[in-house]
Amino acid sequence: MKISPRTVLKIARLYQLADDNTPIKALRHLRIQTDESHVLAEFILNKQHFAILYGSIVDEESIDELWPDKPANAEILPNPLDPNFTEMPFQGKFVMMFQVMPTKQRLDIHLSTTFDPSISRSLWQKYIKAGYVSVNQRVVTAPKFEVDETDEIAVKLPEQEQASAELPVLYEDDDVIVVNKPSGLLTHAKGGLSTEPTVAEIIRPKTSFASDTDRPGIVHRLDRDTSGVLIIAKTAEAAAYLQQQFAQRTTKKTYLAVTDGVPKLATAKIDLPIGRNPSAPSTFRVDPNGKPAQTNYQVLAVAGTKALIELKPTTGRTHQLRVHMAYLNTPILGDRVYGKPDASRLMLHAHKLEITLPSGERKTFEAAIPGVFTELFPDCTQTIEEPSHQ
Numbered sequence: 001m002k003i004s005p006r007t008v009l010k011i012a013r014l015y016q017l018a019d020d021n022t023p024i025k026a027l028r029h030l031r032i033q034t035d036e037s038h039v040l041a042e043f044i045l046n047k048q049h050f051a052i053l054y055g056s057i058v059d060e061e062s063i064d065e066l067w068p069d070k071p072a073n074a075e076i077l078p079n080p081l082d083p084n085f086t087e088m089p090f091q092g093k094f095v096m097m098f099q100v101m102p103t104k105q106r107l108d109i110h111l112s113t114t115f116d117p118s119i120s121r122s123l124w125q126k127y128i129k130a131g132y133v134s135v136n137q138r139v140v141t142a143p144k145f146e147v148d149e150t151d152e153i154a155v156k157l158p159e160q161e162q163a164s165a166e167l168p169v170l171y172e173d174d175d176v177i178v179v180n181k182p183s184g185l186l187t188h189a190k191g192g193l194s195t196e197p198t199v200a201e202i203i204r205p206k207t208s209f210a211s212d213t214d215r216p217g218i219v220h221r222l223d224r225d226t227s228g229v230l231i232i233a234k235t236a237e238a239a240a241y242l243q244q245q246f247a248q249r250t251t252k253k254t255y256l257a258v259t260d261g262v263p264k265l266a267t268a269k270i271d272l273p274i275g276r277n278p279s280a281p282s283t284f285r286v287d288p289n290g291k292p293a294q295t296n297y298q299v300l301a302v303a304g305t306k307a308l309i310e311l312k313p314t315t316g317r318t319h320q321l322r323v324h325m326a327y328l329n330t331p332i333l334g335d336r337v338y339g340k341p342d343a344s345r346l347m348l349h350a351h352k353l354e355i356t357l358p359s360g361e362r363k364t365f366e367a368a369i370p371g372v373f374t375e376l377f378p379d380c381t382q383t384i385e386e387p388s389h390q
Contacts, residue, residue: 102148120212188215228350252354258347261330
């Protein structure tokens, strides 16, 4: 059995829900389900939700069978021809009209459960606050704004930029993915709405950990301009196992850096606490009231006023290596915050990461030395062991 939108509108006119001037396009969100004996048509008209049961047999006893998913807030409308009966004869069949009373719901919840469940509620909140969602032709920026199924909700999401760089995979198993993050690529969004690619978004399809956030799979991070080894958890269990190692400092991290200036000592341990800079809250500085921070370094090569340094931090403070080297008056080359923007990129590379995998195997992952490093120090590969293929 079939029913056309024009017939649906004709029935709505019989129930005085529409007049002769009401166009077919006024039937919003028209959904028609058919089988051999009856039709169920749901639609929004004049900001009200209605449903029609139409078929050879339609009576109160058959409603549950004909409409098994009927919501509890659906009320039968009186027969406009004879109020003593709920069903109305129409074109040799019978019709029953329902009005589904609206149920209010927060906008962010509605979007995350109805519009696109693949987008997390927290991300929907950011889209709403950024002005990408309108309700009844008006932009709404409050996630708690209440809507129902009769509201006309429009979403215009920002176009996600395509990743400008590949994400080379160094290792992958059922628990983790290890990648060589390119310089310039964010590890994850910075809390606000980000339309640029991030490691987290690129690997989102491969992980179930923190999938309802903007940092799926992420258990540690590298600064945007830092390249190198980054390990990602595929599951919550793997994430907890890895995070415990980072917290207990049982991981071993080795970085390579090119500094603007040569440290006075060829090898040393920097033991200087680091705290947030109150005059520039997004930056950090050596601060006696800050958190403990230790970095071991060794000068590997010198070329004029530049040095190739191996850095082994034993703590993981934000910007630790950059702050420590700047404090020695040998900032990392290309550091726009703590030094000078005198290079094509920040010359800091996460070269090695030694960690125990959830399988129990202890492994060391290595990311190849970037070409910009070997251009400045052509003989550095003789000093630094080349990455082994694991």
